[in-house]
Structure formats: structure tokens, C-alpha cells
Amino acid sequence: MNEKAMRKSRWITTVFLIIIIGITYLSAMITKFNFIDGIATLPKALSWIFANLWITQETWERLPAILGKLNETIFMSIAATTLAAIISLFLGLMGSKTTKVNNVFSMLARLIASFSRNIPVVAWSLILLISFGQNSLTGFLALFVGTLGFLTRAFIESIDEASQSAVEALQATGATYAQIVNKAVIPQSLPQMLSWILFMIETNIRSATLVGILTGTGIGYTFDLYYKSLNYNAVALVTFTIVIAVIIIELISNRIRKVIL
Structure with missing residues (x-):
């Protein structure tokens, strides 16, 4: 009985994961989101952050x-x-x-x-x-x-x-x-x-x-x-x-x- 319940639980989990993956893929298709392109832009985005978002001595006067x-x-x-x-x-x-x-x-x-x-x-x-x-x-x-x-x-x-x-x-x-x-x-x-x-x-x-x-x-x-x-x-x-x-x-x-x- 326990083994049967565990198999049923695994089956439900598998189906749930497949549904989540399907919804995620469909959402990406509808919104034209490309995960690889998003990852590729991270270095450029981080570079801009480190180059621009600095607190200078002059800025501290606004505190x-x-x-x-x-x-x-x-x-x-x-x-x-x-x-x-x-x-x-x-x-x-x-x-x-x-x-x-x-x-x-x-x-x-x-x-x-x-x-x-x-x-x-x-x-x-x-x-x-x-x-x-x-x-x-x-x-x-x-x-x-x-x-x-x-x-x-x-x-x-x-x-x-x-x-x-x-x-x-x-x-x-x-x-x-x-x-x-x-x-x-x-x-x-x-x-x-x-x-x-x-x-x-x-x-x-x-x-x-x-x-x-x-x-x-x-x-x-x-x-x-x-x-x-x-x-x-x-x-x-x-x-x-x-x-x-x-x-x-x-x-x-x-x-x-x-x-x-």
C-alpha cells in the first residue's frame, strides 16, 4: 500500500512538473522571451551597474x-x-x-x-x-x-x-x-x-x-x-x-x- 502510494505521488509530481515546464515554455513563446539572450546580457548589465552606481563624496552631501x-x-x-x-x-x-x-x-x-x-x-x-x-x-x-x-x-x-x-x-x-x-x-x-x-x-x-x-x-x-x-x-x-x-x-x-x- 505504501509503495503504491509512493508511485502515485511520484506520478502526480511528474505530471505537475511537466505542466509547469509546458506553461513556462508557452509563456516564453507568447512573450518572445529568449532565456539564452537574457543570460548573455547579464555581463553587460553588471558592467553598467559597477561603472555608474557609485556613491561619490559629492553625493554624500545629499544624504x-x-x-x-x-x-x-x-x-x-x-x-x-x-x-x-x-x-x-x-x-x-x-x-x-x-x-x-x-x-x-x-x-x-x-x-x-x-x-x-x-x-x-x-x-x-x-x-x-x-x-x-x-x-x-x-x-x-x-x-x-x-x-x-x-x-x-x-x-x-x-x-x-x-x-x-x-x-x-x-x-x-x-x-x-x-x-x-x-x-x-x-x-x-x-x-x-x-x-x-x-x-x-x-x-x-x-x-x-x-x-x-x-x-x-x-x-x-x-x-x-x-x-x-x-x-x-x-x-x-x-x-x-x-x-x-x-x-x-x-x-x-x-x-x-x-x-x-
């Missing part, structure tokens, strides 16, 4: 201005994530099977999560750009809407995974809805929720760079400005500061996760 824009991007990402987390908590409670008030609110919460989550942040930026123009509000709203959908979905799953025994015990004692949420649901779900919030802060800082290019704000706008003016030394410094900032924030997030989980 204070760049750090100012980077701080703007970081704080905007944190603010958008925080506000989205607060609203997502209520939507998560409404959408979860454990804490839902009724099916209508549950379906509405899940619909909001699905709608905002399945549209990329870049698409939200372009949509909101038409209405609000190029400003910080547009970037903030784009990050907020995308985060709202993701966190609502994550919070719903976190609440659904909470132990039902504590909820049922409180219900048996006649506890109110608020007491059940505060005493049984939130304490169990909070560590996982905080982990998701930290993850979204990291993600939004990365996304905010691209959003800034579209909305004319933050470090993304600075990157775009230097790139269009062909100031590649400044582009290298902007890229360096973004990478360092993301690494530092990721290290801090990982440390916090180890404490709360």
Missing part, C-alpha cells in the same frame, strides 16, 4: 535631504498600517465565524477584504491619483486600502484559529459579546495579529517607494527625480539608504516577533 524623504516614507507606511490595523480588527471580528454578529456583516467584511486585497497597491495608486492628484494623501490611501484588505483577511484567519473552549466557557456563564472578545478572543489572537502588522509595515515601506514614484512623494519621488536627471550616483545613494532602512526594520521586527510569539 540629509534623502534621509528626510526616507523618514517621510517610513512614517507614512507606519501610519497607513496602524490605521488599517485598527479598522481591520473590527472587520476581522465581524468576518470571523467565531465572533461574527450575523451573516450579513460577515459577508460584507469578507467582501471588503477580498476587494481591496486583490487589487495591487500600484493599481490603487493609479486609481486614487486620478481623484486626489500627486500628494502624500494619495500615497497614504493607496497603502491604507491595500493593507486593510490583507490585514482583515489575516485577522479573520487568526481569530478563527482561536480556541473555542474559552469562548464557549464564557458564553456558558452569560458573558457579553465584548467580554468574550476581550477575555477569550483577543488574548489568543493578539500575538499573531501583531506579527502580521509588523510584516505589513515592512511590506509597505518597500511598496511606498514605488507608490512614491507614482504619487510624487517620499523617497520614491526622490529616486525618480535623480533617475530622470541621470544622476546615477545619487540614485545609488537613495537605493543604499532604502536597503539599509529595510534591513534595520526587518531586524527590529524579527526581534519583536521573538518576544511576542
Whole structure:
């Protein structure tokens, strides 16, 4: 029986790999992508990078201005994530099977999560750009809407995974809805929720760079400005500061996760 199951597993894996290879080949044919030509251009691309993306002494003088824009991007990402987390908590409670008030609110919460989550942040930026123009509000709203959908979905799953025994015990004692949420649901779900919030802060800082290019704000706008003016030394410094900032924030997030989980 075990040998038969192993043969079946190998057969399924083989078929799956063949399908993946076929889809990859078909995609390359449709897009006219040549893997060999792509590999051949790598030396030239790397040569250009090493020749142009150098941080010079003159470029370092721009660091204070760049750090100012980077701080703007970081704080905007944190603010958008925080506000989205607060609203997502209520939507998560409404959408979860454990804490839902009724099916209508549950379906509405899940619909909001699905709608905002399945549209990329870049698409939200372009949509909101038409209405609000190029400003910080547009970037903030784009990050907020995308985060709202993701966190609502994550919070719903976190609440659904909470132990039902504590909820049922409180219900048996006649506890109110608020007491059940505060005493049984939130304490169990909070560590996982905080982990998701930290993850979204990291993600939004990365996304905010691209959003800034579209909305004319933050470090993304600075990157775009230097790139269009062909100031590649400044582009290298902007890229360096973004990478360092993301690494530092990721290290801090990982440390916090180890404490709360």
C-alpha cells in the first residue's frame, strides 16, 4: 500500500512538473522571451551597474535631504498600517465565524477584504491619483486600502484559529459579546495579529517607494527625480539608504516577533 502510494505521488509530481515546464515554455513563446539572450546580457548589465552606481563624496552631501524623504516614507507606511490595523480588527471580528454578529456583516467584511486585497497597491495608486492628484494623501490611501484588505483577511484567519473552549466557557456563564472578545478572543489572537502588522509595515515601506514614484512623494519621488536627471550616483545613494532602512526594520521586527510569539 505504501509503495503504491509512493508511485502515485511520484506520478502526480511528474505530471505537475511537466505542466509547469509546458506553461513556462508557452509563456516564453507568447512573450518572445529568449532565456539564452537574457543570460548573455547579464555581463553587460553588471558592467553598467559597477561603472555608474557609485556613491561619490559629492553625493554624500545629499544624504540629509534623502534621509528626510526616507523618514517621510517610513512614517507614512507606519501610519497607513496602524490605521488599517485598527479598522481591520473590527472587520476581522465581524468576518470571523467565531465572533461574527450575523451573516450579513460577515459577508460584507469578507467582501471588503477580498476587494481591496486583490487589487495591487500600484493599481490603487493609479486609481486614487486620478481623484486626489500627486500628494502624500494619495500615497497614504493607496497603502491604507491595500493593507486593510490583507490585514482583515489575516485577522479573520487568526481569530478563527482561536480556541473555542474559552469562548464557549464564557458564553456558558452569560458573558457579553465584548467580554468574550476581550477575555477569550483577543488574548489568543493578539500575538499573531501583531506579527502580521509588523510584516505589513515592512511590506509597505518597500511598496511606498514605488507608490512614491507614482504619487510624487517620499523617497520614491526622490529616486525618480535623480533617475530622470541621470544622476546615477545619487540614485545609488537613495537605493543604499532604502536597503539599509529595510534591513534595520526587518531586524527590529524579527526581534519583536521573538518576544511576542
